[in-house]
Amino acid sequence: MPSVAVLLSVGRHPASGRARRAPLDARALEMAFSLPNAAVHAIHAGNPDEPALRDYLGMGMERLTVLSIPRDGDPVPALTAHLEQLSPDMVLCGSRAEGGEDSGMVPYLIAHALGYAMVADIAAVSASAATATLTQALPRGRRRLIETGLPVVATVNTAAPAPRQSSFGRARRGVIDILAADAPPDTLADQCEIRPWRPRPKRMRLAAAASAADRLKAMTETRSGEGAVMIQPSPEEAARAIYAYLVEKRIIGDGS
Amino acid sequence: MIAAALSGLMLTTLAAGALLAVLNARRWLAGQAASVDLVGGLLALPQRYLGDVHHVVARKPYNALFHALVAGGFLASLPLILLAALPALRGWLLWTALALCLAVMLAGALMVGWRRGVARPSELSGGGFARLPFALLAYAVCLLIVAVDQLAGEALPQTISLTLVAIGALAAADLILGVGRGPLKHALNGALHLIAHPRPARFHHGTRDTAIRALDLTGQKLGTERPVDFAWNRLLGFDACVQCGRCETVCPAYAAELPLNPKKIIQDIAAALDPAATDRAYAGHHHPGRSPGEAHGGRLLPLVGAGAMIHPDTLWSCTTCRACVEECPMMIEHVDAVIDLRRFETLERGATPGKAALALEELRAADNPSGRPASQRIEWAADLALPLIADRGECDILLWLGDAAFDMRGQRSLRALIELLRRAGVDFAVLGADELDCGDLARRLGDEATFQDFARRNIALLGRYRFNRILTNDPHVLHVLRKEYPSFGGRYTVVHHTALLLELIEAGRLAPRGSGRSVTFHDPCYLGRYNGEIEAPRRLLDALGLERIEMERSGLRSSCCGGGGGAPLTDVAGKKRIPDIRMDHARATGAERVAVGCPNCTIMLEGVTGKRPAVADIAELMLEAVA
Ligand code: SF4
Ligand code: SF4
Numbered sequence: 001m002p003s004v005a006v007l008l009s010v011g012r013h014p015a016s017g018r019a020r021r022a023p024l025d026a027r028a029l030e031m032a033f034s035l036p037n038a039a040v041h042a043i044h045a046g047n048p049d050e051p052a053l054r055d056y057l058g059m060g061m062e063r064l065t066v067l068s069i070p071r072d073g074d075p076v077p078a079l080t081a082h083l084e085q086l087s088p089d090m091v092l093c094g095s096r097a098e099g100g101e102d103s104g105m106v107p108y109l110i111a112h113a114l115g116y117a118m119v120a121d122i123a124a125v126s127a128s129a130a131t132a133t134l135t136q137a138l139p140r141g142r143r144r145l146i147e148t149g150l151p152v153v154a155t156v157n158t159a160a161p162a163p164r165q166s167s168f169g170r171a172r173r174g175v176i177d178i179l180a181a182d183a184p185p186d187t188l189a190d191q192c193e194i195r196p197w198r199p200r201p202k203r204m205r206l207a208a209a210a211s212a213a214d215r216l217k218a219m220t221e222t223r224s225g226e227g228a229v230m231i232q233p234s235p236e237e238a239a240r241a242i243y244a245y246l247v248e249k250r251i252i253g254d255g256s
Numbered sequence: 257m258i259a260a261a262l263s264g265l266m267l268t269t270l271a272a273g274a275l276l277a278v279l280n281a282r283r284w285l286a287g288q289a290a291s292v293d294l295v296g297g298l299l300a301l302p303q304r305y306l307g308d309v310h311h312v313v314a315r316k317p318y319n320a321l322f323h324a325l326v327a328g329g330f331l332a333s334l335p336l337i338l339l340a341a342l343p344a345l346r347g348w349l350l351w352t353a354l355a356l357c358l359a360v361m362l363a364g365a366l367m368v369g370w371r372r373g374v375a376r377p378s379e380l381s382g383g384g385f386a387r388l389p390f391a392l393l394a395y396a397v398c399l400l401i402v403a404v405d406q407l408a409g410e411a412l413p414q415t416i417s418l419t420l421v422a423i424g425a426l427a428a429a430d431l432i433l434g435v436g437r438g439p440l441k442h443a444l445n446g447a448l449h450l451i452a453h454p455r456p457a458r459f460h461h462g463t464r465d466t467a468i469r470a471l472d473l474t475g476q477k478l479g480t481e482r483p484v485d486f487a488w489n490r491l492l493g494f495d496a497c498v499q500c501g502r503c504e505t506v507c508p509a510y511a512a513e514l515p516l517n518p519k520k521i522i523q524d525i526a527a528a529l530d531p532a533a534t535d536r537a538y539a540g541h542h543h544p545g546r547s548p549g550e551a552h553g554g555r556l557l558p559l560v561g562a563g564a565m566i567h568p569d570t571l572w573s574c575t576t577c578r579a580c581v582e583e584c585p586m587m588i589e590h591v592d593a594v595i596d597l598r599r600f601e602t603l604e605r606g607a608t609p610g611k612a613a614l615a616l617e618e619l620r621a622a623d624n625p626s627g628r629p630a631s632q633r634i635e636w637a638a639d640l641a642l643p644l645i646a647d648r649g650e651c652d653i654l655l656w657l658g659d660a661a662f663d664m665r666g667q668r669s670l671r672a673l674i675e676l677l678r679r680a681g682v683d684f685a686v687l688g689a690d691e692l693d694c695g696d697l698a699r700r701l702g703d704e705a706t707f708q709d710f711a712r713r714n715i716a717l718l719g720r721y722r723f724n725r726i727l728t729n730d731p732h733v734l735h736v737l738r739k740e741y742p743s744f745g746g747r748y749t750v751v752h753h754t755a756l757l758l759e760l761i762e763a764g765r766l767a768p769r770g771s772g773r774s775v776t777f778h779d780p781c782y783l784g785r786y787n788g789e790i791e792a793p794r795r796l797l798d799a800l801g802l803e804r805i806e807m808e809r810s811g812l813r814s815s816c817c818g819g820g821g822g823a824p825l826t827d828v829a830g831k832k833r834i835p836d837i838r839m840d841h842a843r844a845t846g847a848e849r850v851a852v853g854c855p856n857c858t859i860m861l862e863g864v865t866g867k868r869p870a871v872a873d874i875a876e877l878m879l880e881a882v883a
Binding site for chain 2: 013014015016018020058059060164165166167168169170
């Protein structure tokens with residue numbers, strides 16, 4: 001019976017900014033459920049009163065352990081200490097969270113501290129007594145099979161199966177076990193300004209192409225090395241530059 | 257001798273019938289407690305039966321007639337036969353009365369025989385019911401001869417009379433104890449169901465009691481899992497189903513051969529009240545694509561599941577259109593059953609199928625089912641400079657933009673409506689980016705928790721402003737705000753755009769010019785059947801000078817576009833598509849265009865491929881006419 005620890009963070013909806021289960025961590029939990037006979041330990045380091053944690057319980061776990069640390073604390077030492085005690089065969093988490101520094105470093109730091117193997121971006125898993133077979137998702141749909149000894153830390157990719165629905169009833173009944181933990185202040189985060197991510201606006205071009213395929217290409221391809229970089233321009237400067245660009249590309253007339 | 261034998265046998269049969277009724281009652285009494293006004297129900301029974309039930313039955317006058325003849329004759333014959341037990345009463349008067357009753361019943365029985373034997377509608381169940389005409393005829397004919405013979409001073413040899421009595425009594429036993437548990441069960445359950453009906457308000461005329469009941473979210477188990485989790489009077493209702501199949505003939509999902517037959521779903525629940533239940537004995541049409549013997553259950557077993565009485569695909573095929581409820585002569589509430597079962601699937605099992613689960617998650621995290629930024633609800637209207645109620649604090653008409661505001665087709669209809677409001681000089685404003693989903697989708701998908709959250713937050717939001725009426729072009733919004741928010745403390749006057757536009761014309765604030773082009777109106781289920789508004793859209797179309805042609809199914813008996821109840825998201829596969837079927841109805845009228853009054857209907861009907869009439873929201877038609 002493999003023992004699997006799943007690290008769960010609190011996500012952030014890209015449009016509303018509201019807290020929710022983090023989609024990739026939810027996939028990691030789903031993957032843990034898919035392992036036959038696995039003893040699944042769900043762990044979060046943060047605020048135990050965060051309502052979004054119940055979204056994970058709604059996926060069908062009876063308990064969730066929260067290492068209670070302050071909002072600006074670094075979760076890695078607390079998680080490492082807890083995992084050391086638990087000594088699971090496998091640690092799973094999403095390859096990227098939706099908050100904090102979003103550096104994706106937590107699993108690497110933990111694997112390093114515990115001396116576990118680390119495999120990134122897996123899409124599927126199976127485990128035997130001493131080894132695990134992981135399917136790693138590579139760009140453009142390629143896959144690589146990896147055999148590894150246990151214990152291992154693995155991060156879960158978007159190619160993994162979608163997480164099951166979180167149900168209100170199970171979320172309500174689930175129990176959150178709170179453990180006090182120490183967390184040194186995260187000095188790097190203190191110096192950063194955190195802003196919601198915004199998709200980068202695409203430049204408009206008037207496509208004078210002959211065929212639909214050319215037009216599509218003109219719309220989707222990104223060319224670099226064009227134009228000038230303006231750093232913190234004044235609104236007037238920025239507007240003038242955009243106007244000049246639109247005229248140059250003949251998206252609008254120049255008024256003459 | 258003959259008379260004594262007759263009344264004796266009948267008394268025995270009736271006593272056995274009473275025993276059977278008690279045994280049968282134990283099946284549905286196993287349900288949950290319910291607060292029922294039995295006395296009020298009993299007093300209202302004649303009105304409910306002669307008024308409401310008759311109103312539905314009389315849509316098929318032939319059925320109403322044979323029903324009256326058979327049931328009237330049979331029920332009247334029983335006390336007369338029992339009276340024959342008293343020698344003092346056995347006289348020409350008694351026998352004449354009995355003969356008359358039986359003659360009446362005979363006429364009805366022949367009609368029943370014709371319907372079941374010769375002109376048999378395919379939606380009728382067979383099985384035990386197939387014996388019905390024989391039992392009715394045997395009873396009426398044999399005992400009629402006996403009664404006439406008594407009048408004639410016992411002209412027949414006694415052996416023949418006794419044989420006739422025996423056959424008649426046997427037929428009576430079959431009627432009371434056999435035949436699909438008997439017309440007795442039908443009469444008794446039907447009457448009791450009318451008395452203890454779970455929605456007594458539906459019998460008060462002028463109110464359409466169609467709001468889904470709120471669920472107590474602090475309860476132990478949310479939603480309905482097993483038969484016994486239903487209240488006893490709801491089980492009684494399901495058990496009162498006579499398998500007439502009227503619901504089946506109007507169900508859009510059934511017509512599109514999705515795996516749902518409303519008659520069968522009611523029978524599945526009723527059958528599950530028996531121990532080791534299966535659907536083998538069911539002798540009607542199945543859920544399309546499913547075969548008999550696949551379903552197993554019991555009153556303590558889950559109703560929904562792959563091998564259970566109701567397959568999940570069946571449960572999620574329903575568009576909640578209420579056509580079945582509108583058509584059911586036994587006043588059974590199919591949609592309530594569907595919602596209760598969905599609540600368990602969603603709230604406890606987390607088993608909402610298809611894209612529906614994703615939509616629910618987005619609703620919770622972003623307040624709209626596609627997870628878009630709240631600002632997008634109004635960004636498309638930047639050029640219209642819509643007045644925000646947050647800036648003004650009050651207005652006459654609060655325009656609810658709804659989910660259609662996120663969709664380009666929906667925006668076109670909204671633009672037409674807004675343009676008309678401007679031309680008529682209506683004082684209106686919108687909530688804009690503050691507006692939340694109304695919760696309709698969540699509620700129909702069984703996610704009562706998310707629905708109640710929306711209800712509370714919207715009510716709090718609306719409480720900040722002063723306005724006279726809420727205007728919407730989406731009947732789902734109309735229904736939820738008008739009828740389902742009051743149980744959470746939000747009471748609003750909500751008006752559908754068709755009603756408001758008619759008002760504006762009648763007040764002379766807009767003057768459309770007729771084009772004489774032909775149009776057919778598709779009634780949205782949530783406007784028509786849920787809210788009874790079928791007149792205003794029609795008068796509006798007439799006022800626009802359009803030639804209005806009705807589809808075969810229209811008004812309260814209109815047929816669904818397939819867009820309700822979250823059906824486009826649960827997306828259960830059928831042989832056909834529901835909107836294609838509805839478009840066939842529209843095509844058959846030959847009308848140039850289909851007028852709609854719901855953004856969901858617009859999307860569903862416009863999605864129909866091939867040659868078809870164009871689809872236009874009534875506001876779009878009106879804008880053309882005032883342009
Ligand atoms: S549910 Fe109503 S309409 Fe449907 S078969 Fe039964 S009695 Fe007839
Ligand atoms: S509500 Fe409509 S779709 Fe659902 S069972 Fe009844 S008729 Fe069929």
